[in-house]
Amino acid sequence: MTANPALADVARRAGVSTATASRVLSGRGPSSATSRDAVRQAAIDLGYVPHPVARRLARQSGTRIVFAVRDERADILRDPFVTRAASAMAAATEPEGLGTALLRLPLHATAELERLAADRSVAALVLAGHDRDLVRGLPAGLRGRTGMIGAGGSDVDSAAGVGALIRQLHRTGRRRIALVAGPRWLAASRAPLAAYARLMREAGLPVRVVHGDFTTARGRAAAREIRRRWPGTDAIATVSDAMALGVLQALAADGVRVPDDVAVTGFDDSPIADVVHPGLTSATHPVELIAISAVQAALGVPAAGRLFPSRPVLRRSCGSSP
Amino acid sequence: MTANPALADVARRAGVSTATASRVLSGRGPSSATSRDAVRQAAIDLGYVPHPVARRLARQSGTRIVFAVRDERADILRDPFVTRAASAMAAATEPEGLGTALLRLPLHATAELERLAADRSVAALVLAGHDRDLVRGLPAGLRGRTGMIGAGGSDVDSAAGVGALIRQLHRTGRRRIALVAGPRWLAASRAPLAAYARLMREAGLPVRVVHGDFTTARGRAAAREIRRRWPGTDAIATVSDAMALGVLQALAADGVRVPDDVAVTGFDDSPIADVVHPGLTSATHPVELIAISAVQAALGVPAAGRLFPSRPVLRRSCGSSP
DNA sequence: CTGTTAGCGCCTTCAG
DNA sequence: CTGAAGGCGCTAACAG
Numbered sequence: 001m002t003a004n005p006a007l008a009d010v011a012r013r014a015g016v017s018t019a020t021a022s023r024v025l026s027g028r029g030p031s032s033a034t035s036r037d038a039v040r041q042a043a044i045d046l047g048y049v050p051h052p053v054a055r056r057l058a059r060q061s062g063t064r065i066v067f068a069v070r071d072e073r074a075d076i077l078r079d080p081f082v083t084r085a086a087s088a089m090a091a092a093t094e095p096e097g098l099g100t101a102l103l104r105l106p107l108h109a110t111a112e113l114e115r116l117a118a119d120r121s122v123a124a125l126v127l128a129g130h131d132r133d134l135v136r137g138l139p140a141g142l143r144g145r146t147g148m149i150g151a152g153g154s155d156v157d158s159a160a161g162v163g164a165l166i167r168q169l170h171r172t173g174r175r176r177i178a179l180v181a182g183p184r185w186l187a188a189s190r191a192p193l194a195a196y197a198r199l200m201r202e203a204g205l206p207v208r209v210v211h212g213d214f215t216t217a218r219g220r221a222a223a224r225e226i227r228r229r230w231p232g233t234d235a236i237a238t239v240s241d242a243m244a245l246g247v248l249q250a251l252a253a254d255g256v257r258v259p260d261d262v263a264v265t266g267f268d269d270s271p272i273a274d275v276v277h278p279g280l281t282s283a284t285h286p287v288e289l290i291a292i293s294a295v296q297a298a299l300g301v302p303a304a305g306r307l308f309p310s311r312p313v314l315r316r317s318c319g320s321s322p
Numbered sequence: 323m324t325a326n327p328a329l330a331d332v333a334r335r336a337g338v339s340t341a342t343a344s345r346v347l348s349g350r351g352p353s354s355a356t357s358r359d360a361v362r363q364a365a366i367d368l369g370y371v372p373h374p375v376a377r378r379l380a381r382q383s384g385t386r387i388v389f390a391v392r393d394e395r396a397d398i399l400r401d402p403f404v405t406r407a408a409s410a411m412a413a414a415t416e417p418e419g420l421g422t423a424l425l426r427l428p429l430h431a432t433a434e435l436e437r438l439a440a441d442r443s444v445a446a447l448v449l450a451g452h453d454r455d456l457v458r459g460l461p462a463g464l465r466g467r468t469g470m471i472g473a474g475g476s477d478v479d480s481a482a483g484v485g486a487l488i489r490q491l492h493r494t495g496r497r498r499i500a501l502v503a504g505p506r507w508l509a510a511s512r513a514p515l516a517a518y519a520r521l522m523r524e525a526g527l528p529v530r531v532v533h534g535d536f537t538t539a540r541g542r543a544a545a546r547e548i549r550r551r552w553p554g555t556d557a558i559a560t561v562s563d564a565m566a567l568g569v570l571q572a573l574a575a576d577g578v579r580v581p582d583d584v585a586v587t588g589f590d591d592s593p594i595a596d597v598v599h600p601g602l603t604s605a606t607h608p609v610e611l612i613a614i615s616a617v618q619a620a621l622g623v624p625a626a627g628r629l630f631p632s633r634p635v636l637r638r639s640c641g642s643s644p
Numbered sequence: 645c646t647g648t649t650a651g652c653g654c655c656t657t658c659a660g
Numbered sequence: 661c662t663g664a665a666g667g668c669g670c671t672a673a674c675a676g
Binding site for chain 2: 649
Binding site for chain 2: 277
């Protein structure tokens with residue numbers, strides 16, 4: 001066979017104009033049943049495949065979605081959450097003829113966002129790690145084609161997930177429960193923190209919070225800070241397995257027994273939770289589904305719902321009370 | 323300011339034709355110093371940014387690189403190796419105005435490769451998990467724009483990495499060393515296997531190999547198979563931390579002490595190696611560098627070298643001999 | 645070295 | 661509902 005047939009070839013064979021062929025094959029604009037059939041048949045006969053780049057140029061639409069992750073850590077693009085989400089997007093964009101690009105944004109990223117808004121290769125933007133200011137300052141050109149992961153966008157129901165773990169701790173006799181929350185600059189930190197605080201207050205228990213940054217190192221420091229400030233602590237809940245791992249490490253190093261002296265819970269149900277000693281109680285985090293949902297939102301696909309359930313997974317780190 | 327200036331605007335302001343402006347700004351073709359300066363200055367004045375999609379249409383070049391991973395496992399796209407590599411590619415393609423798409427290929431993937439070859443949105447292909455047949459059967463249209471991860475392409479020096487671990491085992495008194503190798507269908511399985519076999523033979527020791535698939539489940543089964551077939555085994559080396567983890571699990575379940583009775587080594591130096599009990603001796607695997615190198619190869623960037631060093635990381639799982 | 649002239653392949657007003 | 665015609669923005673062959 002010859003080279004790739006173009007729309008003009010299909011039109012000629014179907015005996016119609018390229019305009020009509022375009023309308024039929026792109027599904028945009030009116031067309032009679034007659035011409036519709038003729039064009040479709042001709043396309044099949046010729047093995048016609050539209051040229052994605054030409055199509056996007058004509059439509060002014062862009063050829064890639066950009067996943068921009070706002071974070072203070074320079075190595076955030078190697079974080080498992082990010083790599084999982086980015087890969088899910090790369091897989092989801094494949095059948096669309098699109099691609100995915102990945103980018104770190106510093107906490108103040110006005111200039112980068114302006115650049116992305118001006119870049120005509122960008123079909124849509126997916127934002128993670130945002131706060132209110134970032135969303136408010138979004139360039140006008142990006143509104144309507146931006147999806148978000150986290151607060152206000154596609155997210156795990158971390159309030160419910162963390163809440164379930166807190167309740168589990170309470171049910172098994174823990175009363176001095178501290179929380180290692182997410183960073184202050186992150187909008188998504190708010191929901192699980194609020195859920196924790198509400199439950200503790202309802203139970204008449206003290207609210208004890210330390211802020212972390214999702215790293216194991218910070219988890220270690222947080223555990224020590226908690227034990228120093230609130231010596232009676234009998235449980236430490238966290239909002240990520242990485243931080244929970246740090247907590248476990250610090251407690252082990254300091255001779256504190258888990259779960260006998262202190263119970264620990266994580267979040268994400270990562271492979272590490274299953275492998276660490278003792279096994280880490282955690283809650284599931286469907287990162288891939290969330291990422292795909294955010295891509296769809298960015299591309300304007302109407303949402304079925306963007307809050308994804310989290311299921312607790314009990315392991316030894318939160319056994320019964322002392 | 324007005325909308326995005328086009329090349330024609332730059333040319334007009336510089337007092338030259340669009341052809342000259344194009345030559346200057348794309349760096350293709352000759353240009354005089356005079357017109358060069360004029361065009362560059364005009365571009366700056368106007369804040370000109372070339373339209374990537376238009377450029378790629380005119381050049382017939384494609385807008386995304388496709389990372390195709392050949393594997394029998396349906397969930398391979400969630401494998402940490404794949405997610406890390408895909409994310410590194412997505413980050414590397416961002417500044418180029420390109421995107422990355424991710425795709426699984428079944429073991430026999432002729433049809434899919436034909437489709438990719440015909441897809442004019444594909445700028446280049448990166449292949450992982452290939453064997454000789456797949457490379458041989460690559461559509462002509464993809465030759466010259468395909469990069470590979472693994473044998474024959476960009477890869478970790480797994481022969482050296484695994485070799486170093488085998489030597490370490492030997493140095494610490496192990497003599498009945500079995501290997502859990504990669505799958506048979508994978509070309510990249512060959513090098514580390516050969517390195518192991520050569521070292522064993524040189525030391526006058528028996529060569530004992532079981533093939534795995536990089537999963538923890540298969541690691542468990544492999545450990546049992548090894549102990550059944552070769553009861554005196556005092557060390558099990560593997561080519562991935564995931565499989566080594568399975569080995570550790572099976573040995574623990576069967577009451578075999580590590581490292582006292584059997585030493586274990588992994589490969590990848592993944593976070594799990596540091597967290598599992600006992601700590602897993604492993605070797606580093608610079609996945610991100612390898613992925614970027616493969617992208618560059620696919621895009622035709624001349625290579626500095628595509629075999630990346632692996633460094634052993636000693637942990638408790640391969641302590642001294644009994 | 646430079647400008648003219650066609651494309652690249654599809655979409656989209658605008659008459660009819 | 662349909663066709664003609666003019667973009668979308670840039671590149672490349674070809675005279676000059």
